[in-house]
């Protein structure tokens with residue numbers, strides 16, 4: 001190690017200040033010397049560019065606010081992209097915040113803007129970045145990713161959304177609600193294609209009713225500039241004219257240019273850093289140099305959600321402090337905060353290989369709550385493993401599903417026996433009452 005790195009030696013160096021911020025603060029509070037390296041804003045993507053602005057705009061859309069009011073509220077919630085208060089909290093916790101992009105230059109040493117920092121443990125929490133789809137000419141036309149769509153004040157008159165996953169669905173609803181003419185292009189036959197089909201179908205219906213034009217089962221082939229904006233050509237021979245394309249075609253773990261190859265960490269540009277259940281980075285076939293390397297969040301490719309990143313962060317903290325803790329990913333929620341909202345957890349019926357699933361479902365229209373809310377949209381389905389007789393998955397779409405489905409998340413995680421679940425009493429009138437006939441039906445089938 002050079003004298004330089006020796007002078008700046010820390011017990012732990014954390015790369016990335018999203019979930020990495022939690023790791024840095026907790027380890028510093030536990031008495032470790034910690035440097036947190038952040039190349040953009042301390043706090044990561046969620047508070048400034050992702051979860052918080054999108055959820056705030058979706059809420060404003062539900063309330064029927066004007067675009068100007070919604071943007072003002074969004075910018076207030078994202079603190080006008082000012083991270084000084086969060087950086088100050090880090091300093092208070094005893095963390096040294098280092099601004100700039102970090103990369104490992106050799107075992108035990110990270111370099112940031114020409115300065116070296118030594119570490120005993122390294123934590124990689126560098127998140128993910130949008131995938132740019134290989135559409136001919138896309139670099140020649142005006143595009144946004146969710147970053148721009150959630151920070152700019154402009155409301156495009158005609159917007160094409162490429163992708164019908166969580167980002168595409170949430171942002172289509174936002175822009176359609178505030179008056180943009182939205183066309184969503186998704187190569188799969190459904191929105192949220194990896195989930196139980198009724199989720200994407202119900203959401204598609206809601207988006208169409210708001211005026212969005214959904215082109216499902218169709219790929220974008222090429223894009224070109226026109227006098228009035230751009231033209232996107234599609235695989236079915238049609239084209240769409242618009243002012244801007246919003247790219248929402250997935251994200252990939254941010255592993256490039258981190259110097260991971262110098263420390264024998266196994267990673268893949270699509271799947272990210274391979275970690276074991278303790279969030280310890282797996283070594284390459286050649287073996288590791290013995291350096292302790294950990295990873296948390298999107299960069300691990302395990303579950304790209306803030307709650308999953310924060311969970312892994314807590315697992316890393318325990319293990320760095322020598323208290324062994326293993327992550328359990330059986331019940332990580334997958335929510336989409338549209339109206340109606342979507343919530344899936346555990347096994348998807350489309351990806352239940354090796355399990356014999358028993359399924360039962362119920363339309364929310366049958367609940368008293370639906371009458372109260374004057375909204376008959378939605379359904380819940382529960383999936384049990386026939387062999388073990390416990391819930392292993394669930395899917396729901398309906399108002400506030402992200403709130404009332406927590407109960408099922410707990411049931412899956414705790415493997416609560418069906419005999420207890422069928423004995424649970426739900427308040428009247430709530431959507432939770434829908435679970436009762438579903439659970440009875442499952443119990444009868446098992």
Ligand SMILES: Cc1cc2nc3c(=O)[nH]c(=O)nc-3n(C[C@H](O)[C@H](O)[C@H](O)COP(=O)(O)OP(=O)(O)OC[C@H]3O[C@@H](n4cnc5c(N)ncnc54)[C@H](O)[C@@H]3O)c2cc1C
Nearest residue numbers: 016018019039040044045051101102127297298304305306
């Ligand atoms: C539009 C959108 C909406 C979303 N909404 C939700 C939601 O409602 N709920 C939910 O649970 N999830 C949501 N997500 C996903 C969520 O944002 C991510 O799962 C979460 O931010 C991952 O946290 P992380 O710590 O892994 O990475 P990030 O929060 O991305 O933090 C990584 C940080 O590392 C920094 N960094 C990267 N490389 C380096 C380097 N070499 N040196 C220094 N710093 C570096 C980056 O600047 C970044 O600040 C959404 C995502 C998007 C795109």
Ligand SMILES: NC(=O)c1ccc[n+]([C@@H]2O[C@H](COP(=O)([O-])OP(=O)(O)OC[C@H]3O[C@@H](n4cnc5c(N)ncnc54)[C@H](O)[C@@H]3O)[C@@H](O)[C@H]2O)c1
Nearest residue numbers: 133162163164165166167168185248249250251304335336
């Ligand atoms: N509420 C939330 O928790 C939330 C909200 C937004 C994003 N996220 C997370 O952020 C990540 C990124 O979201 P996302 O929606 O971009 O990714 P995604 O992987 O969920 O969906 C991407 C979609 O784009 C489609 N696609 C691929 N290539 C395309 C192309 N060339 N043209 C058009 N469509 C194409 C795919 O078929 C897929 O349906 C996800 O992992 C998501 O879970 C979470």
